Amino acid sequence: MRCVVDMNMITFSKVNKWFGDLHVLKDVSLTVDAGEVVVICGPSGSGKSTLIRCINRLEEIQKGEIIVDHMKVHEKKTNMTELRAEIGFVFQSFNLYPHMTALENVILAPMKVRKMPRSEAEKLGMQILERVGLVIKANAYPAQLSGGQQQRVAIARGLCMRPKIMLFDEPTSALDPEMINEVLDVMRALAREGMTMIVVSHEMGFAREVAHRVAFMDDGSIIEVAAPEEFFHHPKSERSKAFLSRILTH
Amino acid sequence: MDSEASDFPRGALRPRRKNMLSIHFTQLMQTLPFFLKGLWGTIAISGLSLLAGTLVGLIMGIIRASRYKILRMVIGAWVDLIRGTPFLVQIFIVFFILPEVGIQLEAFPAAVIALSNLSACFICEIIAGGILAIPSGQREAATASGLSSYQQLRYVILPQALRLILPPLVGQYVLLIKDSSVVSAIGVLDVTRVGWLTVQRVPEGLLVFGLVGVLYFVICYPLIQLSNSLEKRLTVVTTRL
Numbered sequence: 001m002r003c004v005v006d007m008n009m010i011t012f013s014k015v016n017k018w019f020g021d022l023h024v025l026k027d028v029s030l031t032v033d034a035g036e037v038v039v040i041c042g043p044s045g046s047g048k049s050t051l052i053r054c055i056n057r058l059e060e061i062q063k064g065e066i067i068v069d070h071m072k073v074h075e076k077k078t079n080m081t082e083l084r085a086e087i088g089f090v091f092q093s094f095n096l097y098p099h100m101t102a103l104e105n106v107i108l109a110p111m112k113v114r115k116m117p118r119s120e121a122e123k124l125g126m127q128i129l130e131r132v133g134l135v136i137k138a139n140a141y142p143a144q145l146s147g148g149q150q151q152r153v154a155i156a157r158g159l160c161m162r163p164k165i166m167l168f169d170e171p172t173s174a175l176d177p178e179m180i181n182e183v184l185d186v187m188r189a190l191a192r193e194g195m196t197m198i199v200v201s202h203e204m205g206f207a208r209e210v211a212h213r214v215a216f217m218d219d220g221s222i223i224e225v226a227a228p229e230e231f232f233h234h235p236k237s238e239r240s241k242a243f244l245s246r247i248l249t250h
Numbered sequence: 251m252d253s254e255a256s257d258f259p260r261g262a263l264r265p266r267r268k269n270m271l272s273i274h275f276t277q278l279m280q281t282l283p284f285f286l287k288g289l290w291g292t293i294a295i296s297g298l299s300l301l302a303g304t305l306v307g308l309i310m311g312i313i314r315a316s317r318y319k320i321l322r323m324v325i326g327a328w329v330d331l332i333r334g335t336p337f338l339v340q341i342f343i344v345f346f347i348l349p350e351v352g353i354q355l356e357a358f359p360a361a362v363i364a365l366s367n368l369s370a371c372f373i374c375e376i377i378a379g380g381i382l383a384i385p386s387g388q389r390e391a392a393t394a395s396g397l398s399s400y401q402q403l404r405y406v407i408l409p410q411a412l413r414l415i416l417p418p419l420v421g422q423y424v425l426l427i428k429d430s431s432v433v434s435a436i437g438v439l440d441v442t443r444v445g446w447l448t449v450q451r452v453p454e455g456l457l458v459f460g461l462v463g464v465l466y467f468v469i470c471y472p473l474i475q476l477s478n479s480l481e482k483r484l485t486v487v488t489t490r491l
Contacts, residue, residue, distance in 0.1 A: 088394075
């Protein structure tokens with residue numbers, strides 16, 4: 001199942017970040033291989049979102065190294081535009097462009113960043129929208145779509161750049177319960193196709209089923225990284241035990 | 251005049267005044283071409299200034315909403331200075347004081363420069379406000395998909411900000427057209443100046459400045475209507491989105 005191209009796609013080594021006096025990432029080290037799916041969980045405020053936002057430098061780090069697809073993200077002179085085009089990012093609150101239709105949302109970056117002609121981009125866009133099951137909504141505006149549909153368009157927007165990595169920042173936590181599955185289904189399919197994915201999520205069912213590894217974060221540090229079965233059944237640290245008992249019994 | 255008036259019963263004055271009014275009205279109608287010339291002056295000065303002010307204000311506003319701290323502060327200070335001083339004083343400075351340091355300007359270009367600057371400052375604040383009102387997630391999404399800063403602004407931020415900006419912008423145009431009447435103080439031939447000149451020949455202030463007011467209203471009213479309808483249309487759109 002796991003497609004083993006022995007290659008590090010994302011490497012964090014001793015990453016530190018502060019927001020003013022607040023130490024939000026403390027000596028974080030983590031390696032993610034190509035084709036691997038890693039789910040990051042942990043209590044809110046533990047630094048999960050900040051961690052994945054560092055990967056495409058939506059947040060800058062102050063100490064340590066982040067290497068993504070052989071590019072040194074921690075170095076100021078690295079041209080991020082190029083790398084960002086290779087990384088799809090899905091936000092908790094979708095962040096679709098409200099003045100554009102679903103299709104326009106999806107093809108903006110291919111047209112402007114990849115300089116793809118409109119007709120070609122539209123063809124590609126429709127293909128991608130088909131993958132997320134939203135061809136019929138191609139000409140709808142975000143406000144005319146449900147939360148689940150908006151998030152699927154957002155995933156399509158990331159996929160349309162044919163990225164090497166997809167990052168998901170709590171993709172289902174802003175959704176009504178009945179819409180969560182349609183989004184998770186799309187993500188499951190992506191994982192099956194061998195996409196490198198880091199997913200910040202509390203969807204433990206999804207983690208169990210799809211993740212190769214689960215990373216547990218608390219208070220800015222990665223406390224534990226383990227295969228899902230091991231993590232859920234035999235968590236090592238007290239903090240992950242406490243977290244799991246809270247999240248699995250609610 | 252007073253003693254003369256008291257010699258007459260009050261009623262007797264009325265027909266005479268009415269008569270004078272109609273004479274003055276006829277006189278005023280004869281000066282209409284002069285008023286049209288003034289109207290043209292007002293339109294030319296306002297039009298040029300609003301055009302220049304919008305362009306410069308747009309650039310200033312974009313910088314003011316950017317992350318360049320020093321530029322932001324410089325523009326902020328200039329905008330505060332201009333907004334915090336009377337336009338009449340600004341126009342005197344351009345017209346009477348700049349020549350002291352060797353910059354000689356005709357009244358018309360001096361008026362256009364002063365009014366453009368004033369417009370730019372007000373428009374700058376409207377534009378910056380509109381840009382900053384767009385949720386940060388929009389810029390983040392655009393950044394994450396690899397768009398350059400310019401592309402983010404051009405395709406994501408400005409089209410959304412414009413919906414917020416347009417109604418107050420047109421409203422600001424109305425205020426600036428009215429402010430343009432101040433340029434008559436340095437002798438530019440606009441509607442107000444024509445009013446001043448005419449009232450010396452046709453001594454009927456109410457009539458003359460009534461006409462001046464009507465002419466301003468004729469220019470401003472369509473813009474007020476435009477601003478209102480933009481407000482309605484665009485709020486419908488934004489609440490829908």
